[in-house]
Amino acid sequence: MADATTDRAGAPKTDPPFPFARALRAAVSWLLGPDEPEAADLAHGAAFLPALGALVGLALGLLAVAASDIVPGLLLAPLLVVALAALQRGGGPRALLEGTAALVSGPGVPEAAGASDPPGGSDAATPGLGALSLASVAVALVLVAKALAIAALHGRALGIALVLAAILGRWAQVVLAYGSIPRPGDAFAGAWCRGCAFREFGTASVSAMLLVLALANAVGLVLLFAVAAQTIALRILAHRRGGMTRTSIEAGGELAETVTLLLGALLARLIAPG
Numbered sequence: 001m002a003d004a005t006t007d008r009a010g011a012p013k014t015d016p017p018f019p020f021a022r023a024l025r026a027a028v029s030w031l032l033g034p035d036e037p038e039a040a041d042l043a044h045g046a047a048f049l050p051a052l053g054a055l056v057g058l059a060l061g062l063l064a065v066a067a068s069d070i071v072p073g074l075l076l077a078p079l080l081v082v083a084l085a086a087l088q089r090g091g092g093p094r095a096l097l098e099g100t101a102a103l104v105s106g107p108g109v110p111e112a113a114g115a116s117d118p119p120g121g122s123d124a125a126t127p128g129l130g131a132l133s134l135a136s137v138a139v140a141l142v143l144v145a146k147a148l149a150i151a152a153l154h155g156r157a158l159g160i161a162l163v164l165a166a167i168l169g170r171w172a173q174v175v176l177a178y179g180s181i182p183r184p185g186d187a188f189a190g191a192w193c194r195g196c197a198f199r200e201f202g203t204a205s206v207s208a209m210l211l212v213l214a215l216a217n218a219v220g221l222v223l224l225f226a227v228a229a230q231t232i233a234l235r236i237l238a239h240r241r242g243g244m245t246r247t248s249i250e251a252g253g254e255l256a257e258t259v260t261l262l263l264g265a266l267l268a269r270l271i272a273p274g
Contacts, residue, residue: 018199019044027052031170039188043195046177049170050208057166061159068154077151080162081143142258149261153268160215161264164223165257171208172231172256174201176249180235183243193244219267226263227256 019041026037027045031052037045064080153161178201182190212220234252238244 024048031056039191040195043177043192043197044200046174046192046196047200047203047207049174050167050204050211053166053170054163054211057163060166061162064150064162065155065159068158077147080150081146142254145258146261149258149265152265153261157264157268161261161268164212164215164220164264165260167208167211168223168227168260169253169257171204172227173249173253174204175228175231176235176238176244176252180244181239183238183245186243186245188246189244189249192246192249216264219264219271222267223260223263226259230255230259 022038022041023044025045026041027048029035029037030042030045031049060080060083063083064076067076067079149161150158174196177189177192178196178198180189180193182193209224212224214220216223231252234248234255235244238248
């Protein structure tokens with residue numbers, strides 16, 4: 001009997017080669033744009049998201065440390081919130097608004113651009129006023145929470161917190177996509193969730209853990225657990241509300257950033273000398 005690892009011609013079966021260049025390009029496009037990445041390539045590019053997020057966070061963190069001696073804290077905090085959203089294309093207030101509306105409304109909300117209309121047509125895809133109102137409140141709370149957390153941090157702690165938020169925000173998106181059930185009608189989420197294999201999830205998770213622990217030691221471990229718990233809860237909620245959507249994945253990254261900044265600010269206050 002032929003061995004299970006060989007095909008009918010007798011040649012050993014091998015996994016398809018990892019599309020490194022396309023995957024990396026898709027991950028960069030997802031974070032920074034301006035081009036829209038192919039979801040199938042982004043599924044492979046998920047392996048690079050935490051590391052690329054670290055580079056974006058490092059640039060923003062260095063800018064924040066340099067500007068903290070010049071710009072008053074009350075003005076710097078909202079500017080950094082805007083910069084954090086602007087420098088990371090796969091997220092932002094719009095994604096949080098649409099993602100929250102998707103979770104609240106269930107399968108009847110509009111899907112991401114490029115996805116086919118859900119059953120029932122465009123009228124069925126319109127979110128209710130209540131869902132949009134609740135989503136708007138959630139967006140406002142998240143933005144205020146980020147600004148307050150950033151205002152409470154100073155100097156090196158602020159720079160590190162921004163790097164950690166960028167890393168864990170992108171890692172949360174990978175956790176949400178890997179093995180999730182996509183909502184019917186969302187083609188982008190469907191291709192991403194189905195294409196993101198354990199190879200990509202494992203690479204992203206290991207790189208995120210190494211980076212976070214290297215930057216923050218025990219504090220980083222606390223942040224990892226907090227973001228993991230929040231992300232798993234969001235994943236369960238999305239599945240109960242009809243499946244994962246693109247905007248739910250993006251919103252998960254925003255929430256992970258907020259949890260990281262808030263908890264980071266709290267821990268910095270608790271362990272500060274004096």
